[in-house]
Amino acid sequence: MENVQTSQINIHVIGVGGCGGNAVTNMASLCSHERIRFSSINTDIAALHRCHNHEVVLIGEGTTKGFGAGADPEVARRAASQSEAALQVLIEGADLIIIVAGLGGGTGSGASPVLIDLAKENEIDVMCFVTLPFKTEGGLRVDIAEHALAEIRSKANATLVMSNDSLISALDETVGLLSAFRHCDAQIHSIVEAIIVMLTNTGYINVDINDFSHILSLEGDTALGVGIAEDDSSLSSALKHALENPLVDKQNIMGAQGVIAQLTCREEPSLAMYEEMLATLQLLVDGPQTLIITGVTLSPELPHFGEVLIIATGVPVEKQQFDQEKNVIPMKHASGYLEIPTYLRLRGKELL
Numbered sequence: 214m215e216n217v218q219t220s221q222i223n224i225h226v227i228g229v230g231g232c233g234g235n236a237v238t239n240m241a242s243l244c245s246h247e248r249i250r251f252s253s254i255n256t257d258i259a260a261l262h263r264c265h266n267h268e269v270v271l272i273g274e275g276t277t278k279g280f281g282a283g284a285d286p287e288v289a290r291r292a293a294s295q296s297e298a299a300l301q302v303l304i305e306g307a308d309l310i311i312i313v314a315g316l317g318g319g320t321g322s323g324a325s326p327v328l329i330d331l332a333k334e335n336e337i338d339v340m341c342f343v344t345l346p347f348k349t350e351g352g353l354r355v356d357i358a359e360h361a362l363a364e365i366r367s368k369a370n371a372t373l374v375m376s377n378d379s380l381i382s383a384l385d386e387t388v389g390l391l392s393a394f395r396h397c398d399a400q401i402h403s404i405v406e407a408i409i410v411m412l413t414n415t416g417y418i419n420v421d422i423n424d425f426s427h428i429l430s431l432e433g434d435t436a437l438g439v440g441i442a443e444d445d446s447s448l449s450s451a452l453k454h455a456l457e458n459p460l461v462d463k464q465n466i467m468g469a470q471g472v473i474a475q476l477t478c479r480e481e482p483s484l485a486m487y488e489e490m491l492a493t494l495q496l497l498v499d500g501p502q503t504l505i506i507t508g509v510t511l512s513p514e515l516p517h518f519g520e521v522l523i524i525a526t527g528v529p530v531e532k533q534q535f536d537q538e539k540n541v542i543p544m545k546h547a548s549g550y551l552e553i554p555t556y557l558r559l560r561g562k563e564l565l
């Protein structure tokens with residue numbers, strides 16, 4: 214039996230603000246799935262001109278004249294509300310919207326919540342991938358980011374937070390700023406790509422859009438990640454690595470109400486190692502009432518033995534550790550961690 218391509222799901226990745234637009238430009242150039250739609254919205258027309266490989270929407274032209282929101286989220290919120298009709302057209306037909314934004318400025322912080330509200334009114338699931346500013350950018354930006362993050366977390370189905378400060382510890386200190394940003398974009402792309410593969414290929418054990426929507430509908434915090442397994446015996450470690458992304462605060466899934474564990478393998482995994490991986494998951498979740506949905510898909514082109522995607526939702530808020538002094542694993546020592554998106558690994562290219 215072959216994995217079957219399905220065509221029902223429409224995934225729309227939308228970058229909001231300058232960081233979001235940069236990230237989506239990089240992601241669109243990495244993406245191998247023709248049906249994934251990429252767009253960017255911004256108050257800043259110059260930033261939109263840099264988004265050369267996907268569609269763009271200028272918001273709030275009447276308010277900002279295309280010059281940006283001046284690091285004021287309220288200006289961006291008004292801009293997005295003013296352009297609601299255009300945003301409504303933009304999101305039409307999507308089953309899942311993935312928002313990518315940098316928090317701490319005006320547009321990403323102020324327009325993202327408006328876009329989420331609109332998507333929810335249209336009964337579209339929303340996942341958000343956001344970055345927090347470098348602390349050295351100043352307390353005001355950090356405050357704006359924290360405020361926006363709280364709002365986004367309360368509105369979106371799932372939110373993954375990456376911190377720009379972690380780039381410094383996670384990467385070689387000689388890495389250039391743009392390369393570091395591209396690395397961050399690649400991390401987001403890896404997870405988005407794994408979600409796309411899960412939802413667009415019918416696996417031997419299949420996770421479909423209804424399973425996915427059900428898990429996303431659970432209230433509480435989210436944990437998200439992808440880990441790679443070099444061989445059959447490292448599936449359990451890959452599962453743990455999925456929750457140990459050096460750019461993300463430590464993710465705890467204990468007490469989660471729902472978990473998707475999607476395993477994509479180059480060849481058939483052994484029953485024993487598959488069972489061991491699920492037992493590890495049970496230990497991490499430690500919740501007899503947790504709904505666990507597992508998927509298994511074969512992908513013979515995969516350069517590694519396997520990849521494990523974890524999406525946990527309904528995590529009790531107090532269980533997540535918001536440890537700003539987190540124990541960052543230097544990327545070069547983080548063995549088993551998915552550094553390069555599937556698309557590039559399949560082509561044997563280096564991203565940085």
Ligand SMILES: Nc1nc2c(ncn2[C@@H]2O[C@H](COP(=O)(O)OP(=O)(O)OP(=O)(O)O)[C@@H](O)[C@H]2O)c(=O)[nH]1
Binds near residue numbers: 229232233346
């Ligand atoms: N990881 C990453 N972070 C970025 C990038 N560009 C900007 N940032 C971060 O994102 C934060 C917000 O910056 P922008 O996205 O440019 O700001 P904006 O949301 O467009 O806001 P305004 O320009 O005020 O309208 C900054 O404080 C940076 O920390 C990028 O390409 N990658």
